[in-house]
Amino acid sequence: MRQPSELRLSCPAQSRYVARIRHALAAFLEALAFDNDLRDDVTTAAGEALANAVEHAYPSDSGKAAGDLQLLARVHSGGRLSVDVSDRGSFIRREPVPGRGFGLRIIRAIARQMSIDTSRGTCVSMTFEAPSAASKR
């Protein structure tokens, strides 16, 4: 049985690293022959989770030093793709603000499933259907 393909990345939770992580994820998906639209959509959803972690995980007024964030992407047998974005910071549930908060809406529109685990920092877990060449191998 083929082992799932996997990409693990970690970086400081700073805005200048988000694009690099996103580009690495896009290259990973391209290498697995994901089509352009799906690749764009998955990296868009992951980009939202990454940006959310940068903005909220380690607030400057928390007294905690800014930490890292991680991305784990896995292609499972059967063609399912999962992407987890996690941090060890604090999760603050915010009231909806008109004209803001589109990030989670975008993730929910793209991902087949999405969940948020706040037991140890925050982990946004997303799964996608991946009808790519990778899933057919």
Added chain:
Amino acid sequence: MSSGNSITTIRLSGELEISRKQEIRDALRRSSEDRAILIDLADVTYADSIALTELLRFCVSAQREAIPVALLVQTPQFARVVEYAGLAGAFKTFNDRDAAFTYLTVAGKE
């Protein structure tokens, strides 16, 4: 930013994402002389919700003063992320530059 025929053009390109938040906000400033505004996003290859929030803020502000704003969108990622965010109705978008100018020319006179 450029201005001609009473239509001001604001051009943004590349990846509009979190690390460019302040740059996007700075670019999206109106002057008191603006009568109609084209935001040229033809060369935007990626946009996130932070960029959409800044664009929405700008468009709502212009709308309050009856200044028409059109977005020129020619890349699929941007068009889709607007849909995913549920903002398709919030922006006047065009994929054709001439059509955007025609709209702004007419709307700017109303």
